[in-house]
Amino acid sequence: xxCKTCELFDSGHRACGGCGAALAARLxxxxxxxxxxxxxxxxxxxVFSTPYPETAWKVPWIHSLFENAAAVASGIEAALKKQxxxxxxxxxxxxxxxxxxxxxxxxxxxxxxxxxxxxxxxNEAYMNTGIQRSGATPYDxxxxxxxxxxxxxxxxxxxxxxxxxxxxxGAPYVATASIAYPADLMQKVEKAINTPGPCYVQIxxxxxxxxxxxxxxxxxxxxxxxxxGLWVNYEMVDGKVTKAKKVVRKPVTEYLKxxxxxRHLFKPKAQDAEIAVIQAIADRNAEKxxxxxxxxxxxx
Amino acid sequence: xxxxxxGSHAVAEAxxxxxxxxxxxxxxxxxxxxxxxxxxxxxxxxxxAEYITVENELSALSACVGASAAGSRTYSATTSQGLLxxxxxxxxxxxxxxxxxxSIANRAIGxxxxxWNDMQDSxxxxxxxxxxxxxEDNQEATDLHFLAYKVAEDTTVQLPAFVCFDGFILSHTYxxxxxxSQEQVDQYLPKYNPAEKLDAKDPISFGMYATPDYYxxxxxxxxxxxxxxxxxxAKYGKEFGTMFGRDYSALVExxxxxxxxxxxxxxxxxxxxxxxxxxxxRAEGKKVGLLKIRVFRPFPSEEIALALAKVKRVAVLDKxxxxxAKGGATAIEVRxxxxxxxxxxxxxxxxLGGRDIRKKDIKxxxxxxxxxxxxxxxxxxxxxx
Numbered sequence: 001x002x003c004k005t006c007e008l009f010d011s012g013h014r015a016c017g018g019c020g021a022a023l024a025a026r027l028x029x030x031x032x033x034x035x036x037x038x039x040x041x042x043x044x045x046x047v048f049s050t051p052y053p054e055t056a057w058k059v060p061w062i063h064s065l066f067e068n069a070a071a072v073a074s075g076i077e078a079a080l081k082k083q084x085x086x087x088x089x090x091x092x093x094x095x096x097x098x099x100x101x102x103x104x105x106x107x108x109x110x111x112x113x114x115x116x117x118x119x120x121x122x123n124e125a126y127m128n129t130g131i132q133r134s135g136a137t138p139y140d141x142x143x144x145x146x147x148x149x150x151x152x153x154x155x156x157x158x159x160x161x162x163x164x165x166x167x168x169x170g171a172p173y174v175a176t177a178s179i180a181y182p183a184d185l186m187q188k189v190e191k192a193i194n195t196p197g198p199c200y201v202q203i204x205x206x207x208x209x210x211x212x213x214x215x216x217x218x219x220x221x222x223x224x225x226x227x228x229g230l231w232v233n234y235e236m237v238d239g240k241v242t243k244a245k246k247v248v249r250k251p252v253t254e255y256l257k258x259x260x261x262x263r264h265l266f267k268p269k270a271q272d273a274e275i276a277v278i279q280a281i282a283d284r285n286a287e288k289x290x291x292x293x294x295x296x297x298x299x300x
Numbered sequence: 301x302x303x304x305x306x307g308s309h310a311v312a313e314a315x316x317x318x319x320x321x322x323x324x325x326x327x328x329x330x331x332x333x334x335x336x337x338x339x340x341x342x343x344x345x346x347x348x349a350e351y352i353t354v355e356n357e358l359s360a361l362s363a364c365v366g367a368s369a370a371g372s373r374t375y376s377a378t379t380s381q382g383l384l385x386x387x388x389x390x391x392x393x394x395x396x397x398x399x400x401x402x403s404i405a406n407r408a409i410g411x412x413x414x415x416w417n418d419m420q421d422s423x424x425x426x427x428x429x430x431x432x433x434x435x436e437d438n439q440e441a442t443d444l445h446f447l448a449y450k451v452a453e454d455t456t457v458q459l460p461a462f463v464c465f466d467g468f469i470l471s472h473t474y475x476x477x478x479x480x481s482q483e484q485v486d487q488y489l490p491k492y493n494p495a496e497k498l499d500a501k502d503p504i505s506f507g508m509y510a511t512p513d514y515y516x517x518x519x520x521x522x523x524x525x526x527x528x529x530x531x532x533x534a535k536y537g538k539e540f541g542t543m544f545g546r547d548y549s550a551l552v553e554x555x556x557x558x559x560x561x562x563x564x565x566x567x568x569x570x571x572x573x574x575x576x577x578x579x580x581x582r583a584e585g586k587k588v589g590l591l592k593i594r595v596f597r598p599f600p601s602e603e604i605a606l607a608l609a610k611v612k613r614v615a616v617l618d619k620x621x622x623x624x625a626k627g628g629a630t631a632i633e634v635r636x637x638x639x640x641x642x643x644x645x646x647x648x649x650x651x652l653g654g655r656d657i658r659k660k661d662i663k664x665x666x667x668x669x670x671x672x673x674x675x676x677x678x679x680x681x682x683x684x685x
Contacts, residue, residue, distance in 0.1 A: 034500060034503075035500045036500065037370070037498045037500065039366070046509070047509055050505055050507075050508035050509060051508070051509060051511060052508040052509060052510045052511070052514050053508075053514070055505040055508060057503070057505050058503055059500065059503050060498040060499055060500055060502075060503040060504060060505075061498075061503070061504075061505045061506065062366065062369050062498055062505070062506040062507050063505075063506070063507035063508070063509075064362060064365050064366070064389070064392055064396070064507055065362070065388055065389065065392055067358070068358060068359060068362035068365075068389065070359075071354060071358070071359035071360075071362035071363050071366070072362050072363065072365055072366035072369075073366060074324075074352055074354070074359070074362075074363045074366065075322060075324060075352065075362065075363030075364055075365060075366030075367035075368070075370070075374070076366040076367060076369070076370045076498060077366075078321075078322045078324075078350035078352055078363065078367055078372075079321060079322050079350075079366070079367035079368075079370035079371060079372035079374075080370060081350055082321040082322065082348070082349065082350055082372055083321070083370070083371065083372065087499075087500045104355055104356060104358075104359070105355070105358070105359045105362065107355065108354055108355030108356070108359055109359075111355075112352070112353065112354075
């Protein structure tokens with residue numbers, strides 16, 4: 001059961017000031033409550049929260065490897081079942097662990113239908129190892145393995161659609177959330193935890209170091225992602241989109257301009273064609289999830 | 301109760317009697333009969349376990365890691381490529397000190413692809429921290445599972461364990477097995493109840509990362525646990541003998557070794573062939589004996605040195621090869637155990653990828669050893685080289 005007054009992800013960990021993932025961990029542990037077991041994959045969060053002999057986790061927590069959190073959780077679920085225990089199992093894994101290296105174990109675990117909640121804190125690149133591109137890196141983001149250069153605008157592929165992939169596995173509840181909307185995030189995590197079967201929540205968690213912005217801007221930037229339609233907060237129940245956050249959309253440039261990973265789109269000169277491609281991604285999102293709030297036409 | 305049964309089925313029956321709560325495995329030849337039998341036990345309520353049909357071996361052992369950390373007795377089985385695919389978890393499970401027991405139906409490693417027997421798979425995991433037991437026959441393969449859980453779960457050890465038995469040669473062979481009863485197993489192997497587990501009532505963190513200030517001591521503790529396991533094996537192996545009449549207290553076992561001039565050192569099912577060959581050589585007046593290694597990790601260096609103290613020469617048989625080194629792993633380690641003694645140690649790499657080894661081969665190896673010829677592959681087809 002959720003405990004909104006509990007601090008189950010303690011202060012004193014080694015995350016950067018303004019880390020979106022650390023805030024996600026705090027909110028998710030509160031939504032999950034103390035009767036939970038957390039499983040982490042290798043990644044930034046695992047490293048900044050558990051330098052032996054210290055741990056930030058006040059709930060039982062396990063980390064095994066990079067690619068196997070879903071399989072480890074499968075085993076925990078089986079063990080709890082046999083022991084007649086009722087703790088909820090929550091996985092906290094980054095986007096690299098989720099979209100890329102852990103894909104097989106996630107697919108297997110979701111197909112088998114274990115009762116757990118898989119949270120992906122999505123900071124859109126391998127931040128622990130130094131900002132390398134992952135399958136979650138957005139179009140044209142410059143990373144250390146997809147650098148913008150004289151003949152490159154950075155990452156040349158859009159984000160993999162993980163929520164759709166997991167919905168296709170028959171996951172009863174799939175949602176996206178953002179650290180900029182904590183009440184919505186916690187509600188979704190709670191719902192996922194209380195829905196039997198494998199559920200998935202993907203949380204947009206800006207990374208000040210990896211994206212290139214000041215730590216105090218984290219929430220504002222997460223909000224802009226929603227307001228431009230480049231990130232959509234939605235829910236899928238039994239494979240159908242049931243809810244999506246509506247917005248009065250702003251142009252994508254308002255989001256892109258805030259981060260160094262996109263600065264090559266503006267300097268030394270504006271790359272209008274590339275920006276148009278990104279705007280088209282936002283437009284497709286808006287259409288797909290029907291998020292646009294139509295304002296009444298201005299009077300002449 | 302004595303029954304004629306297939307090796308894999310006997311192993312599955314032993315595992316069932318150990319009452320694991322979570323079984324997680326992925327099918328691979330020649331391990332399949334074990335996991336099929338376990339699935340059948342679960343389907344027929346003869347084993348009260350969760351059987352997780354994972355999508356590959358890496359997840360098979362990962363699920364065991366989770367289940368074991370959550371406080372359940374767990375089991376898996378694999379071989380060859382499957383063991384290699386789970387390598388990262390093999391090392392991880394040992395580092396996390398989780399007493400998982402896994403059967404290895406020993407098989408060669410590709411390329412070239414081979415489904416047949418040798419020991420390259422489990423031997424290649426010798427530095428992983430897992431205890432490694434090797435069975436000569438199916439009775440031993442069966443019994444070693446009870447012992448493996450007992451030793452692995454002992455609080456002074458807390459390390460996972462392989463029970464290795466030769467693929468096909470043992471796994472698919474019918475032999476008479478004396479299967480101990482559930483009551484007897486329950487008496488020998490109590491319910492698994494670890495002091496530390498994933499538990500909301502007492503939250504702890506498992507699998508944290510260690511800086512250079514801490515890492516070395518974790519590895520040292522693992523090494524100490526391996527070394528302590530020798531005494532624990534002796535204790536519980538003896539207890540098994542007292543209760544059921546088959547004593548497994550010795551990590552190495554001699555056969556006709558007392559007055560032997562030439563000793564063969566071997567592991568696994570080949571020991572049966574070696575014993576037959578020794579009987580024939582003895583009849584011809586040759587003083588030959590066998591030292592069988594039952595436990596490869598912890599490696600019984602002192603026991604080997606003591607057992608071989610009086611022999612003139614040693615022929616070590618290896619169904620594995622440490623490519624680029626001086627022979628197979630057993631020969632290298634036996635030579636290390638014998639360092640400083642006047643005894644000659646020669647290694648013979650043989651039986652790779654399922655090539656049959658017969659009594660006449662053993663006799664020929666003894667003659668080669670007597671001539672001082674060794675540290676080589678045995679039985680190479682020269683026309684193919």
